[in-house]
Amino acid sequence: METKIYFDNAATTPVRQEVLQEMLPYFQDFYGNASSVYTIARKSKTALELARKQVADALGALPEEIYFTAGGSESDNMALKGVADALQKKGNHIITSKIEHHAILHTCEYLAEKGFEITYLDVDQDGKISLDDLKKSIRPTTILISIMFANNEIGTIQPIAEIGKIAKENGIYFHTDAVQAVGHVPINVKDMNIDLLSLSGHKLCGPKGIGAIYIRKGVQITPLIHGGAQEKHRRAGTENIPAIVGLGKAAELAVAELPQTAEKLTKLRDKLIHGIQEKIPYAKLNGHPTDRLPGNCNIGFEFIEGESLLLLLDSAGVAASSGSACTSGSLDPSHVLMAIGLPHEKAHGSLRLTLGHYNTEEEVDYVLNILPEIVERLRNMSPLYEEFLKKQKS
Amino acid sequence: MEYSEKVMDHFMNPRNVGEIEDASGVGTVGNAKCGDIMKVYLKIENDVVVDAKFKTFGCGAAVATSSMATELIKGRTIQEALQITNKAVMEALDGLPPVKVHCSCLAEEALHAALWDYAQKNNIVIEGLKEPVEDVHDTHH
Numbered sequence: 397m398e399t400k401i402y403f404d405n406a407a408t409t410p411v412r413q414e415v416l417q418e419m420l421p422y423f424q425d426f427y428g429n430a431s432s433v434y435t436i437a438r439k440s441k442t443a444l445e446l447a448r449k450q451v452a453d454a455l456g457a458l459p460e461e462i463y464f465t466a467g468g469s470e471s472d473n474m475a476l477k478g479v480a481d482a483l484q485k486k487g488n489h490i491i492t493s494k495i496e497h498h499a500i501l502h503t504c505e506y507l508a509e510k511g512f513e514i515t516y517l518d519v520d521q522d523g524k525i526s527l528d529d530l531k532k533s534i535r536p537t538t539i540l541i542s543i544m545f546a547n548n549e550i551g552t553i554q555p556i557a558e559i560g561k562i563a564k565e566n567g568i569y570f571h572t573d574a575v576q577a578v579g580h581v582p583i584n585v586k587d588m589n590i591d592l593l594s595l596s597g598h599k600l601c602g603p604k605g606i607g608a609i610y611i612r613k614g615v616q617i618t619p620l621i622h623g624g625a626q627e628k629h630r631r632a633g634t635e636n637i638p639a640i641v642g643l644g645k646a647a648e649l650a651v652a653e654l655p656q657t658a659e660k661l662t663k664l665r666d667k668l669i670h671g672i673q674e675k676i677p678y679a680k681l682n683g684h685p686t687d688r689l690p691g692n693c694n695i696g697f698e699f700i701e702g703e704s705l706l707l708l709l710d711s712a713g714v715a716a717s718s719g720s721a722c723t724s725g726s727l728d729p730s731h732v733l734m735a736i737g738l739p740h741e742k743a744h745g746s747l748r749l750t751l752g753h754y755n756t757e758e759e760v761d762y763v764l765n766i767l768p769e770i771v772e773r774l775r776n777m778s779p780l781y782e783e784f785l786k787k788q789k790s
Numbered sequence: 791m792e793y794s795e796k797v798m799d800h801f802m803n804p805r806n807v808g809e810i811e812d813a814s815g816v817g818t819v820g821n822a823k824c825g826d827i828m829k830v831y832l833k834i835e836n837d838v839v840v841d842a843k844f845k846t847f848g849c850g851a852a853v854a855t856s857s858m859a860t861e862l863i864k865g866r867t868i869q870e871a872l873q874i875t876n877k878a879v880m881e882a883l884d885g886l887p888p889v890k891v892h893c894s895c896l897a898e899e900a901l902h903a904a905l906w907d908y909a910q911k912n913n914i915v916i917e918g919l920k921e922p923v924e925d926v927h928d929t930h931h
Contacts, residue, residue, distance in 0.1 A: 699847065700847065701825055701826075701847055701848050701849055701852075702849075703849035703850055704801070704848070704849055704850055704852075704853060707798075707801060707802075707850045708802075711802060720825060720849070729825065739822070740822050740823040740824075740825070741822030741823075741825075741847075744822070744825040776807070777804065777807050777845055777846060777847075777853065778827075778845060778846070778847045779818065779827050779828075779829040779845040779846065779847055780822065780827060780847050781847075782809070782829075782845055
């Protein structure tokens with residue numbers, strides 16, 4: 397069946413019409429290389445610097461603190477490897493959390509192989525780190541704290557300003573993977589004492605394959621990609637102007653509309669969460685009830701498995717995602733759900749519905765209408781449910 | 791990863807879902823840790839599997855292989871039933887994505903576990919049937 401309802405906006409988003417329109421002239425009309433001197437290239441240069449300002453404004457940063465990359469993963473790699481390399485004489489200890497995106501976790505594993513020491517902070521049942529744990533884990537050799545702004549699976553928002561304060565007091569760089577947060581929750585890198593921040597275009601109705609990293613003025617960092625002089629020698633490669641223009645426009649729109657969007661999505665999200673919990677027994681919210689991304693609903697259904705749930709939802713025209721192992725091709729369920737303390741069988745039964753710009757209340761109603769039957773159908777097939785019912789009777 | 795039409799058919803319209811109250815043999819394999827649990831019920835009369843039902847906690851492939859395995863075993867003699875391999879289940883479903891092959895192994899094990907239970911209950915030895923293993927994933931990965 398054709399996808400009628402797209403509830404997987406944390407995976408990616410469609411490009412907004414206004415964004416696409418801004419991008420189009422830079423494919424065929426203004427295709428010049430931003431490094432060249434002639435008129436058509438100056439168009440590219442102007443567009444590049446406008447986008448840089450748009451992204452900077454979205455974060456409360458200066459334009460010269462914004463560097464374009466190929467996406468969130470590159471920005472995360474650059475922050476970690478770049479700071480680790482530049483500060484290796486100062487120390488070799490990095491603090492992060494257990495619920496980071498793989499772009500952080502796998503980069504940390506790589507750095508650990510190179511001799512860096514990594515502390516992975518635990519999170520509580522809502523997915524929050526403890527500031528006390530953070531303070532206690534700081535060593536004289538700590539060179540970087542990298543904690544994500546908001547989690548991609550369970551939507552939990554970390555106490556970023558408090559973490560920034562602790563980092564600043566201890567003279568340690570603070571990086572945050574804000575891929576899920578930019579354009580969705582208010583961010584000010586200066587007020588929050590953020591030294592480095594990763595963001596991605598396609599999570600805020602911009603194009604894929606483009607992202608940016610904010611690097612506070614004065615932060616020491618080694619480039620990831622060496623080559624030409626682009627991005628002030630910090631990121632070589634001819635700039636992808638159409639995508640950069642798209643990212644700039646998407647960031648500008650998202651931040652300008654943020655209060656209204658957040659209000660609308662929070663309302664829809666809460667209707668979805670409460671509706672599911674009213675209609676379906678043994679369904680528990682994963683993540684923090686209030687400190688969570690406006691569009692994120694993550695529910696664990698007992699006795700059933702996530703991939704089956706996704707297939708049945710897909711057959712009803714709804715696109716969603718799950719923390720089940722079966723959707724990832726590995727046998728282990730999501731590391732995030734395990735870190736908040738879910739046992740395996742409950743982690744396998746999680747459903748993530750993430751709302752975005754184009755979603756409506758009618759769509760939420762439709763999902764609330766079809767979901768109980770789908771869950772019931774799978775439970776009637778489940779030996780775990782059968783066992784549970786028998787135990788209840790006896 | 792994409793499922794064949796056959797897999798999707800057996801997932802969307804699974805055959806033989808349910809329990810058999812007076813089953814001759816019941817086998818449960820897999821565990822919640824890996825995300826798949828299959829429970830197979832067999833009704834055996836005069837050495838022939840006259841009915842088969844299942845309950846499965848698991849992904850689309852786990853449901854489809856349970857459905858197909860119970861289809862394949864119905865009407866077979868015990869010796870014929872033993873010949874139903876994971877490969878036969880996979881072939882009958884027009885194949886499975888590589889990461890889902892273990893589901894077909896689980897289905898084979900579930901049939902064997904139910905036959906083993908039948909043999910235990912009736913104090914008989916079924917030639918060529920081995921005691922089910924605790925965690926089939928360990929044997930196939």
